[in-house]
Amino acid sequence: xxxxxxxxxxxxxxxxxxxxxxxxxxxxxxxxxxxxxxxxxxxxxxxxxxxxxxxxxxxxxxxxxxxxxxxxxxxxxxxxxxxxxxxxxxxxxxxxxxxxxxxxxxxxxxxxxxxxxxxxxxxxxxxxxxxxxxxxxxxxxxxxxxxxxxxxxxxxxxxxxxxxxxxxxxxxxxxxxxxxxxxxxxxxxxxxxxxxxxxxxxxxxxxxxxxxxxxxxxxxxxxxxxxxxxxxxxxxxxxxxxxxxxxxxxxxxxxxxxxxxxxxxxxxxxxxxxxxxxxxxxxxxxxxxxxxxxxxxxxxxxxxxxx
Amino acid sequence: xxxxxxxxxxxxxxxxxxxxxxxxxxxxxxxxxxxxxxxxxxxxxxxxxxxxxxxxxxxxxxxxxxxxxxxxxxxxxxxxxxxxxxxxxxxxxxxxxxxxxxxxxxxxxxxxxxxxxxxxxxxxxxxxxxxxxxxxxxxxxxxxxxxxxxxxxxxxxxxxxxxxxxxxxxxxxxxxxxxxxxxxxxxxxxxxxxxxxxxxxxxxxxxxxxxxxxxxxxxxxxxxxxxxxxxxxxxxxxxxxxxxxxxxxxxxxxxxxxxxxxxxxxxxxxxxxxxxxxxxxxxxxxxxxxxxxxxxxxxxxxxxxxxxxxxxxxxxxxxxxxxxxxxxxxxxxxxxxxxxxxxxxxxxxxxxxxxxxxxxxxxxxxxxxxxxxxxxxxxxxxxxxxx
Numbered sequence: 001x002x003x004x005x006x007x008x009x010x011x012x013x014x015x016x017x018x019x020x021x022x023x024x025x026x027x028x029x030x031x032x033x034x035x036x037x038x039x040x041x042x043x044x045x046x047x048x049x050x051x052x053x054x055x056x057x058x059x060x061x062x063x064x065x066x067x068x069x070x071x072x073x074x075x076x077x078x079x080x081x082x083x084x085x086x087x088x089x090x091x092x093x094x095x096x097x098x099x100x101x102x103x104x105x106x107x108x109x110x111x112x113x114x115x116x117x118x119x120x121x122x123x124x125x126x127x128x129x130x131x132x133x134x135x136x137x138x139x140x141x142x143x144x145x146x147x148x149x150x151x152x153x154x155x156x157x158x159x160x161x162x163x164x165x166x167x168x169x170x171x172x173x174x175x176x177x178x179x180x181x182x183x184x185x186x187x188x189x190x191x192x193x194x195x196x197x198x199x200x201x202x203x204x205x206x207x208x209x210x211x212x213x214x215x216x217x218x219x220x221x222x223x224x225x226x227x228x229x230x231x232x233x234x235x236x237x238x239x240x241x242x243x244x245x246x247x248x249x250x251x252x253x254x255x256x257x258x259x260x261x262x263x264x265x266x267x268x269x270x271x272x273x274x275x276x277x278x279x280x281x282x283x284x285x286x287x288x289x290x291x292x293x294x295x296x297x298x299x300x301x302x303x304x305x306x307x
Numbered sequence: 308x309x310x311x312x313x314x315x316x317x318x319x320x321x322x323x324x325x326x327x328x329x330x331x332x333x334x335x336x337x338x339x340x341x342x343x344x345x346x347x348x349x350x351x352x353x354x355x356x357x358x359x360x361x362x363x364x365x366x367x368x369x370x371x372x373x374x375x376x377x378x379x380x381x382x383x384x385x386x387x388x389x390x391x392x393x394x395x396x397x398x399x400x401x402x403x404x405x406x407x408x409x410x411x412x413x414x415x416x417x418x419x420x421x422x423x424x425x426x427x428x429x430x431x432x433x434x435x436x437x438x439x440x441x442x443x444x445x446x447x448x449x450x451x452x453x454x455x456x457x458x459x460x461x462x463x464x465x466x467x468x469x470x471x472x473x474x475x476x477x478x479x480x481x482x483x484x485x486x487x488x489x490x491x492x493x494x495x496x497x498x499x500x501x502x503x504x505x506x507x508x509x510x511x512x513x514x515x516x517x518x519x520x521x522x523x524x525x526x527x528x529x530x531x532x533x534x535x536x537x538x539x540x541x542x543x544x545x546x547x548x549x550x551x552x553x554x555x556x557x558x559x560x561x562x563x564x565x566x567x568x569x570x571x572x573x574x575x576x577x578x579x580x581x582x583x584x585x586x587x588x589x590x591x592x593x594x595x596x597x598x599x600x601x602x603x604x605x606x607x608x609x610x611x612x613x614x615x616x617x618x619x620x621x622x623x624x625x626x627x628x629x630x631x632x633x634x635x636x637x638x639x640x641x642x643x644x645x646x647x648x649x650x651x652x653x654x655x656x657x658x659x660x661x662x663x664x665x666x667x668x669x670x671x672x673x674x675x676x677x678x679x680x681x682x683x684x685x686x687x688x689x690x691x692x693x694x
C-alpha cells in the first residue's frame with residue numbers, strides 16, 4: 001500500500017518526485033496502447049467548452065453595449081470593446097456598491113475560513129485517523145452523519161443569536177459559523193489514514209516529541225496535499241456563498257456576491273452596467289482559477305474515486 | 308492510549324513495526340506523568356474545536372428551530388407566547404407553501420436528471436487518450452468558480468422574455484419565443500439550466516475519475532465480444548460506475564432541495580415572480596422571515612418541515628442505494644468473471660504475448676490522478692453550502 005505520499009515521508013522529496021513520475025509514465029504507457037480519439041471527440045468537447053464559456057463572454061458583450069442597443073437587440077454586438085472599462089470604473093467608484101470593501105471582505109472571510117477549516121480539520125482528522133481514544137468510532141460516525149444534515153435550515157435561531165450578541169452586519173457573523181466543516185474532518189481523516197505511516201509517528205514519539213509536536217512536525221507536513229485541496233474548495237465555497245451573508249450582512253458592509261445583488265437593485269434598468277459589474281465580480285476567481293484550476297480538478301477527481 | 312502504548316494498540320494499527328511490550332517503567336517521574344496525560348488528553352483536544360463549534364453553530368440552531376417554531380416570534384417583537392403547532396398549521400394552510408414545494412421538486416427534477424446525463428456524456432468524452440487533457444478538464448470546471456448569484460444574473464438576462472438571447476436563438480431556427488419569466492414550467496427549465504450550468508462539469512469530473520478506475524480489461528473483453536463504443540459505454544462503463552452515479556444523485560438531492568441563490572437573482576424583485584411561479588421552499592422561508600411577514604415562528608416551522616422532508620428523502624435514498632449496492636455486485640461480478648474467462652480463452656487462442664498491453668490487477672491499478680488511496684466523500688459539498 002505504498003503511495004507517493006509515503007515515499008515523500010520515508011525516502012525524501014526527490015524520491016517522491018521520481019516515484020510520481022514513474023507512476024504517471026507507467027499509466028501513460030499502458031494508455032497509449034489505446035488509440036487517440038478522433039476529431040468528433042474534440043469537436044464535441046469544444047462545443048461543450050464554448051457553451052460553458054459563453055455566459056461569461058455574454059457579460060462582456062452586454063457590458064460593452066449601450067442600453068439602447070441592448071433594448072432592441074438580443075446580441076447588440078459580437079465583440080467587447082473599450083467601453084467596458086467605463087462600466088468597470090462606474091461600478092468601482094459607485095458609492096452604493098462599495099466594491100473595494102466587498103472585495104476586501106470577501107478576501108478576509110474566504111482566507112480566514114479556509115485557514116480555520118484546514119487547521120481544525122487536520123487536527124481532528126489526525127486524531128481520528130491515527131490516535132486511539134475512547135469513543136473514536138461513534139464520534140467519527142457522528143461527523144459523517146452530520147454531513148447529510150442540512151444545517152443551513154437553522155438560519156432563524158442563528159439570526160436571533162447574532163442579533164442578541166450584536167453581530168448583525170459584521171463579518172464575524174459570517175466567519176464564526178463557518179469555522180469548522182464536517183466534510184473537512186472526514187476528508188482529512190481519509191487522507192491521513194492512508195498517507196501517514198504509523199512508523200513516522202512512533203519515531204517522533206521515541207525521539208521524545210510531545211503529542212502536539214508530533215502533529216506539527218510529522219502529521220502536518222504529510223497532510224499538506226489534501227489540506228491544500230480542502231483549503232481551495234473552502235475558499236471557492238466561501239467566495240461564492242450568498243444565502244447566509246445576504247441575511248446577516250448589508251450593503252454598507254457587503255461581500256462580492258452581495259454586490260451582484262445590489263447591482264441589480266441599483267442599476268436594474270442599465271443592463272450594460274449590471275453585466276459589467278457581474279464580470280468584475282467574477283474576475284478575481286477567474287484569474288485565480290488560471291493558476292489553481294489544475295489542483296481543483298485533481299481535488300474533485302481524488303474525492304470521487306470510490307473504493 | 309495512543310499509538311505508542313503497546314497494550315492498547317492493535318497490531319493492525321501499529322503495522323509491521325509493532326514492538327513487544329517493554330514492561331512498566333520503573334520510576335514514574337513528573338515528566339513521564341505529564342507525558343501520559345499528554346497522550347490521553349491530546350486526541351480529545353484535537354477533535355474538540357470541531358465538536359464545540361459544530362454544536363454551537365450547527366446542532367444548536369437546528370434544534371432551537373423546533374423551539375422557535377412552536378412560539379409566536381417576530382423579527383421585531385421577539386419571542387411571544389407558546390402556541391403549539393399553530394405555526395405549522397398556518398404554513399400548511401398557505402397555498403404559496405405548497406406551490407413552493409411543487410416548484411422545488413420540479414426544478415430539482417429538471418436539474419438533476421439532465422445534469423447526470425450530460426455529465427456522463429462529457430465524462431465519456433474526457434475519458435479518452437486526449438491531447439491537452441488538463442486543458443479540457445479545467446475548461447469544464449470554469450462554471451464552478453462563478454458564483455451562483457452571478458450565473459443567475461447572466462442567465463436571467465439571457466432568458467429574458469423580450470430581446471433575450473435564448474429567444475433570439477429560438478427565433479433563428481423558426482421557433483416562437485418562450486415566456487421564460489411568465490410561464491411556470493418554462494421558468495423552471497430556465498432555473499434548472501442555471502443549476503446545471505454550474506454543476507455539470509463538476510459532476511463530469513467525478514464521473515471521469517470513476518471511469519478511469521474501471522479495469523481496462525473489461526473494455527478489451529467487450530471489444531473481443533464485438534461491442535462498439537456505444538455498447539461499451541452502456542454495458543461496461545455505466546454498470547461499473549453505478550455507485551458513483553448514485554452518490555452524485557444523493558448529493559445533488561440534498562443541495563437541490565435547498566435552491567435559493569438561483570431563484571433569488573432570477574428577476575429584480577427576487578421573490579419568485581408575480582405569481583410565485585419559481586418560488587422555492589427556502590426562498591419562501593426567507594420571505595416569511597425577512598420579507599413582508601417578518602414571522603420567525605412560521606419561518607422556523609417551514610425550516611423544520613423542509614428539514615424532515617430532506618431527511619426522509621435522504622433515508623429513502625439511503626435504503627434504495629443499499630438495496631442496489633447489495634444486489635448490484637452479483638451482476639458485474641458474474642460478468643467480470645465471465646469476461647476474464649473469455650479474455651483468457653482469447654489470449655490462449657491468440658499468440659502468447661501479443662499486444663495486450665501491460666496489465667495490472669484492478670486493485671493495484673494506480674489511475675492517473677488517483678491519490679494515495681480511495682477517499683470517497685459522501686458529500687462533496689460542505690454543509691452550509693447552498694446551491
